[in-house]
Amino acid sequence: MKSVSDKKVAVIGAGLAGLSAAITLQDAGCEVDVYESSDRVGGRVATDLIDGYRLDRGFQLINSRYPELLRLDVVRELNFVEASRSVDVCLDEAIVTLGDPRENPFAALNSATGSIFTKLRFIGYLTSTSKQGRSVEDELSQYGDLYQRVLKPFLSGVFLTSPANVDAVSGKEIVRSFISGKPGLPAHGAGELPKALAQRVRSIHLNTRIDSLDGLKADAVIVAADLTTAAQLLDIPNVPKLASSTTWYHEVPIEMTLSNRLLIDGQSRGPVINSIAISNMVPSYAPIRKTLLSSTTIEFASESEVRRHLAIMWGVSTSEWALIAKYEIPKSLPIFGLGKQGIQSAKVSENLFVAGDYRTAPSQNGALLSGRLAAQELLLN
Structure with a gap:
């Protein structure tokens, strides 16, 4: 032997x-x-360089606190840029910010994303044990507006499918990792x-x-x-089963937004799951004086439908935006269904x-x- x-x-x-x-x-x-x-x-996990833009093949953040990354001690080699720990939620014509109350304590008080009592109860969910045979949605739907307006659209982007399709036990581990982690991206791409x-x-x-x-x-x-x-x-x-997704990259006017936070639609008025001016988060993703917008869809959508939804979310005209690239990824992530x-x-x-x-x-x-x-x-x- x-x-x-x-x-x-x-x-x-x-x-x-x-x-x-x-x-x-x-x-x-x-x-x-x-x-x-x-x-x-x-x-x-790949990045292309096109016309001076760094384009990840699918929007993906890297959680620098993932246990395996800590074990490999590799993040220090990546010129890592941390993402904001808050998200922006589009509601009607307003954008509401919600995130870690230790960094943005007043955001938690905004009732548009759920009552403060509901948000405190959600902390209890994170520390509880999930039951076999239930979905993430089964456990989170009790949180009303916090779930419908924030958690559901956000987690749909994480799982690349509805939380109703994801097993509660495995799904909670992913949710916890986002709450406790430090996501971000290498300066030169994922x-x-x-x-x-x-x-x-x-x-x-x-x-x-x-x-x-x-x-x-x-x-x-x-x-x-x-x-x-x-x-x-x-x-x-x-x-x-495998989840599919499409990432759309547009060049947008530099004055459109200074936000480096992920934007989600709290009212689900179109196919876009999330959108972010990724070059505001990582400046090296775009040439100087240019802004790169990354947007994700998980169902089939035409570019006109995507532009219409982005116009609602960002509150601007999108007709003059230049499409830099579109990545259709039919096998983005495995879906951990009920009882997995x-x-x-x-x-x-x-x-x-x-x-x-x-x-x-x-x-x-x-x-x-x-x-x-x-x-x-x-x-x-």
Whole structure:
């Protein structure tokens, strides 16, 4: 039987799960080869540079307090810019700010987003234990305006589906992470996170598609590819549902807003889930004297419908805005539906393991965690 240091392991996929698995295995003394079908690392976490704009492939914040990021001690390498801990809520023709009362104590007193009593009761929800078989909406609908006007539109952007479709137990962990975390972005885009992790991996083969596990010269294999590829390689019959999303990037007048906060529509008057002048938060996302707006939809919508809704939310004409790019992402996140089980064994068969956020939690932390757990189980095999 080979010792750990003699094991040669193949990792399929250089997304966050694959990179985490590879780092864990290397640290244990294994020889690791990572195979990635595309020309870059990161999977869904990527950033493009177009006409001086930095465009993440899908709006995504990175929570610098995620346990796996703390474990990897990687945030210090990212030139990290923290996001505001408040959100703006569009109600009728007004915009109301709501956030951490320690930073903005008066915002909590605004009854338009729910009574102060309701907001205090919500703190109790965060410290309570959720029941199996219920949805996030089942537990939060009791909070009235706070849920309908703030939490539901905000969480729809987090889960990329209605909170009614998300299991209460797994969903609460995501909610807690946003309340207690410190989200933000690297100055050069979300894609800097996987790039930094990839620097720690000794052998990554890009543009190398693996269509069969037969013939791989390895003592063990971790399949950390996207869910569709993993299902094909491992002959998985039933796969979790995946949420889709579209991110719209517009160049908007620099004087339109100075806000660096996420804007949501508390009255759900159109297809836009959230919108943010992302370059107000991270100035390097746009050329000097330009403003880049990032907006997200989760259902099919034409650009005219998106512009109409953005005009309502921002209270300005959108007809002259330039569309910089549109990213349609059909497999944005796994949906952890009602009764979704917790973390299970990563072992598929002897010397074959699987990793991915669809096995742990629909988040960057979930992807990193799944990769580490798969590697640790392999090492114990």
